Amino acid sequence: xxxxxxxxxxxxxxxxxxxxxxxxxxxxxxxxxxxxxxxxxxxxxxxxxxxxxxxxxxxxxxxxxxxxxxxxxxxxxxxxxxxxxxxxxxxxxxxxxxxxxxxxxxxxxxxxxxxxxxxxxxxxxxxxxxxxxxxxxxxxxxxxxxxxxxxxxxxxxxxxxxxxxxxxxxxxxxxxxxxxxxxxxxxxx
Numbered sequence: 001x002x003x004x005x006x007x008x009x010x011x012x013x014x015x016x017x018x019x020x021x022x023x024x025x026x027x028x029x030x031x032x033x034x035x036x037x038x039x040x041x042x043x044x045x046x047x048x049x050x051x052x053x054x055x056x057x058x059x060x061x062x063x064x065x066x067x068x069x070x071x072x073x074x075x076x077x078x079x080x081x082x083x084x085x086x087x088x089x090x091x092x093x094x095x096x097x098x099x100x101x102x103x104x105x106x107x108x109x110x111x112x113x114x115x116x117x118x119x120x121x122x123x124x125x126x127x128x129x130x131x132x133x134x135x136x137x138x139x140x141x142x143x144x145x146x147x148x149x150x151x152x153x154x155x156x157x158x159x160x161x162x163x164x165x166x167x168x169x170x171x172x173x174x175x176x177x178x179x180x181x182x183x184x185x186x187x188x189x
Contacts, residue, residue: 021060027053027186028151028185029053033049033050035050036048036049036178048078050078053072056068057186066116069105070103070184073101092169102123103124104121106119117139123160125167126166136155137157139153141153151185152186154184160177
């Protein structure tokens with residue numbers, strides 16, 4: 001086989017491959033803590049977070065597409081108040097005995113240029129699945145300074161009604177609207 005034929009064969013194979021395949025990332029559970037805010041008795045905004053999150057993300061910036069598969073351990077809810085955490089784990093709120101996982105699944109990431117700006121997907125809380133759109137307020141990818149592996153991070157938020165997920169206890173004194181704030185970091189596989 002001559003050099004021209006080899007070069008042509010190599011070019012044909014190269015053109016047949018996608019120009020940039022989707023990158024796969026694993027959620028960094030030590031830097032990902034979804035949190036929530038809810039108005040309490042009209043006095044203040046109460047906050048909490050979840051301490052255990054796992055998942056996978058794919059991003060294809062060239063194709064402007066991606067996926068998210070996120071799992072949150074509902075029992076890992078943390079407020080700084082053990083009695084409140086026990087209450088939130090109970091059947092009036094997260095009902096972790098019957099529904100141990102809060103999940104978010106998406107195959108629809110919206111881009112502006114090369115930057116993701118929103119994620120449409122399905123949020124599951126207490127076994128109830130509702131469509132939501134996470135609004136991405138910041139996004140950054142770069143080599144991690146310690147591991148030298150590529151990493152991405154984002155901040156996103158959405159406001160939901162807890163009653164849509166069967167959490168109707170004390171609506172009124174405790175607001176129905178809950179703001180979810182998601183900070184996420186992920187390392188490229």
